[in-house]
Amino acid sequence: MATNSTPKKPAADAAAEESVEAVTETAPPRPARTAAADPDVVGPALPAGVDPVTVTLAHHHTIDGTDYPPGAKLLVSPDYAQRLHGQGYATQV
Structure with missing residues (x-):
């Protein structure tokens, strides 16, 4: 059976090494409505x-709760x- 010889770091040390300074950035402007x-x-x-x-x-058809x-x-x-034509709900023009 193979064993892993790499020592495991304690959780506190791993978190301290991965901490990064907070960077503040301005959010991009919202797109126009x-x-x-x-x-x-x-x-x-x-x-x-x-x-x-x-x-x-x-044919009779219901779309978004409205009967036509x-x-x-x-x-x-x-x-x-195109979907309505293909399903037979709309006449071909």
Whole structure:
């Protein structure tokens, strides 16, 4: 059986060696606030700089607790529109 021949340091000595002087730095400024997404856009939030697209629902669908009947026209993000089309909830344009 192999043994470790390295002596173990006591905890007090190890903590004393690792202590470092406190360095004070100023925090970087907060980024500017951006406006909230358009409240007419439903579903996941729009990425910055992307325009919403209009989809027409083919079936009854509930988004964020709101029921939308078939034929409802909604503004959604492009990636969410693609998901709705792929799942059959939105008509193909």
